[in-house]
Amino acid sequence: MSRTAAPAPTSGPTRPPARGARRRPWLLPAVVVGMVLLLALGVAATTQRTTRDALSPVSVAPDGSRALARVLDAAGVDVVESQTFTRTRSLVTEGGGAGSAAGPTIVVTGTDTFSTGRSEALRDLARRTGSTLVLLAPDQRALDVLAPGVEDRGPAEADVVVPACADTDAEAAGAARAGGRTYRVAPGDGVDGTTGCYPVQAEDGARAASWVTLTGAASPTGSRVVVVGQPELVMNRYGAQDGNAALTLRTLGAAPALVWYRPAPWDVETGEARPLSELVPAALLPATVVVVLAGLTLALWRGRRFGRVVVEPLPVVVRSVETVEGRARLYHRAQARDRAAEALRSAAVARLRAVLRLDAGTARTEVADAVAWAAGLPPVGVRELLLSGPPTDDAALVALARDLDELERRVRRTS
Template sequence: MSLLEVPVTAAQPPGTRRQRRRAGVLVGALVLAVLLLVALLSPRTNRESMSPSSVAPAGARALAQVLGEQGVRVREERSWAAVQDALGGAGAGAGEGATVLVTAPELLSADRLRALAASGADLVLLRPRAAALEALADGVGVGPTSAAADRDPGCAVPAAVAAGRARAGGTAYAVAPGAPALSCYGGSYVQVQPLEPGGGRLVVLGQPGLLTNRWVAQEGNAALALHVLGGREELVWYLPDPLDTESAPVPLGQLVPGWVAPATLLLLLAALTAALWRGRRLGRLVPEPLPVVVRAAETVEGHGRLYATAGAAGRAADLLRGAAVRRLRAVVRLDATAPVTDVADQVAWLTGRAPAQVRELLAGPAPRDDAALVRLAGDLDALERSVRGDSPRKAIQ
């Protein structure tokens, strides 16, 4: 009888388990506190184009930080309601102490643009289109576009004169004779004078690149941006949301191009034609009988006749020897990877034959003719019978 030994561990006192749980809770609380502190101290930045909190080359975080250091409060807003709240309401003169920068004027209706102009705030539009100019600036139209390049002001506007050479190009704007507007930098900067006393000025920038992180430190870009955007105590940086519209939602059918429906119908017809073409049948299905079952003896005889017809005595001998070696491995208790020499030595020990004779029989040269092949088959059969017979030196079962 064997003894079964079971290790016995001493039970831990309840106080030790409570201390370990308390230590785990403290470690988890410390990790959460560190993560919360990192999240609070990390700067809230993004990589959005023309955003005052974007650190991307096309962002404007550098300019926003400089404006903040100059005492200008920069507010990033994305909805019309938030802009109205930042200006102190929707009444006339409510935004006299603020500057409103609109990064995408094409997303605002004419009524909203006029409301911003009537608020008394300085209004800066980036690359406005003809519809926005028609609503706010008579006599100012969209001109040709040009490659970005540094240019001299070419005007008497104080902000441009103080900035000097700056980045220009992009969309140019043409000022009609007699219009209350001044054009600088080849038309990429237009300042429209207020039409009413106490009203805000309108600045049109056709080259927003001078405000971005990539170009604001070049030439006089920073000075021009600070003069345009830092003239008042508060800057409302308005990035209009395309979904924040004052009109009813546009039906999906009006947003989809007109060619989508015909193209979809054409694709469906093509798919149906391909299905009919590839799925055609030349007649009813014809049942096919199962293959004939052949007895194993007939298969062996058929293989033998094929080897005899081809004169493949060597191939037949290899098959006979391979089958014999596989069977002998199982009899002498060797694994399937044992080499032929080991099998021959074990068989020779069991049968009392000479090892060299058994090796030649199991792995010797190929027979020269059919008679030699027949003798080989008989010798292999006799060898197996002698191994399986009642030998006094038979392996222990």
Template sequence: MSAVHEDRRVPATPDSGPGPAGAARAVSPGVRASLRRGRTWIVVAVALLAGALVLVALQGAVRAPGAPLAADNAAPVGAQALARVLADRGVEVTQVRSLDSALDAARAGATVFLHDDLGVLDRDRVAELATAAEAIVVARPDFAALEVLAPGVRLAGAADGAPGAAACELPAADRAGALSDGQRLLTIDDHAAESGFTGCFASGDGFAVVAGSTPDGADVVLVGSTTPFANETIDEAGNAALAVGLLGARDELVWYLPGPGDADAADAPTLAELTPGWVSPVLVLLVVITIAAGVWRGRRFGPLVVEDLPVHVPASETGEGRARLYARGAARLRSIDQLRIGTIRRLSAVLRLPRSAEVDAVVAAAASATGRPAASVRALLVDAVPRDDRELVRLARELDGLERAVHGAIAPDASLDASDPTGRRT
């Protein structure tokens, strides 16, 4: 045990201060003592880390993996099943996440399947895609896609139950016959009807599928919902027949899911546009209040002035206050080190040792004067580590006993006559 504490002890250096007190500086607490003192915060940190891991695990379990309607996503919201069926039928399916790649494939004559789940594409980029493509199938179109590809076609909510029969001239819809529940509807106004747009699978005034031609002459099919393409619903009713018929009409299919790089940064709203109007005045008011509170409650301006305390603070109160701080922080090792430093300093003076004497010299002199083993004196002055308050009190008493023993050992014999130069007993 003493060897372990020997490694942790700070050796004496010329900068440690004069006398043996500098050679016996306080020893820093070990790893075990530091862990024991900070166990409360360690438990709190472990609990927070465990909670964060549980939250991440729950989010990963609840949140669907992969992008919705991605050709390589096997999750319920993905469309891997449809992509594999099309590949088995000889359709070359290419999934892209950038507009440039989609434009290159569209110009080569491939059918474009578009699903802009996050509304990344603006009107100009949708128009650029419509100009390059010959056939476009859009799943759950947004306002930008409807305004560019099918002017006059509007969103009309969700169908109440399954929509009706196809009742249109679209071959893929006619082969499907019917669709499952959960379809979103589109309406066709007079202008769109005059432009050649027709609806399939009617439900009230809306249709689950709308087909026609874009202003640039490309064939476009708008499917209001993603259910005909998703893994979890493609096998219901005629969903699979509709999806395969729409996307398998040509030998090449570009599966385009717009990514963040396709967004136009110039059209993105600024922070000032997204911030409500009351935020800026409130921030200014908070800054003014903070400055005013700092001036009000802060220190007075000007240079510091040294003044005498109006009262006298006894040294005992200072010592007691420091002792309470050590007790509150369970700093037993630091407490015993302070007692040892004082004991070593006084023993060095009593034993007439030079101020530059090291701790080992004080230990040897004290052991010689009292007749105690040097190992026990060194353990008391240096090596022993109190594990609890009881051991701390015991070591403090033993330090006092050692000091008293040294004083008693070197004190002159009271039976000798100090006035007699021969030292004869009286």
């Protein structure tokens, strides 16, 4: 007869773990997370603020102006960005004010958002403080107040031309980038105190200038007014080319302080309400009509469908890699190196546009210039890689693919 063994006696009741022992496994992760958060806050507090806005002195984008602002700062010029007229007036008054020899230089962008009252207030501010006004691509409404006698003649193709004028800054800088918006002194060139530099051909075929200065009796402020029709002069992408840097540094660095007035959308004048039609893009109404019609068409199409959609399995599944290899074999068999090279370049340019945040319609030449600027490479070599003719043999085609891949990796590392 078998006997079942009795259970071994226990030494006593099991005690629950101490409260500190339960918390100890969470202590190390909590300390690590806290240190990471403190480090992130420290980096965010000490890192200089940058943006990617166009014509901003703190923007690192190709169409920003951070490079110019850094050079001016190294030369002893205090560059401050302002997005409202109230702050601009405060900065200019503190930097110059009545009774001083000359106030800070004022760079003004986005004058197309100005009303006549805002332009008059800016004119009076420059007149009271003796500040130099630098207007980047102003429209005719702003010119009538801030640069009377100067006529907007429309856009022109960008080009590098010699100044062909007697302006001191332009003569010292030499050939620089011109074009953009063009201007002409009305009713004719040669008005006392008004100088037109960098002659180009306007949209209507007439001769005009992309750089105009007003001094003396011609200036409505009593101090110098500079009308710059080509804002690319101050952009990071073109700042180091030709005489652009010399021209902009001499013009913007004449005073010890520079106020960069870039109006924000919320910079609305007190007591002067603007109608909603001026704030809404002109294409909004047609786009809304198209979207509504497309929605109605989609509703009709979906509503007229009878029965369920029959799902039918495909007879074969082709992997994407097999499709690519098959097309490559067809190109190789047909010796279509030109089409293969164009496919490689088109795909590379599309990816580079996305990396550099360029518009989908940006021309390939402009993409090549932007890539050269971002990667620190000679523009001629990048243009040859992205725009040259088809390779002569299969080895050249393979080398092209390898060079495009290396160029893309370099741009991604530096962007």
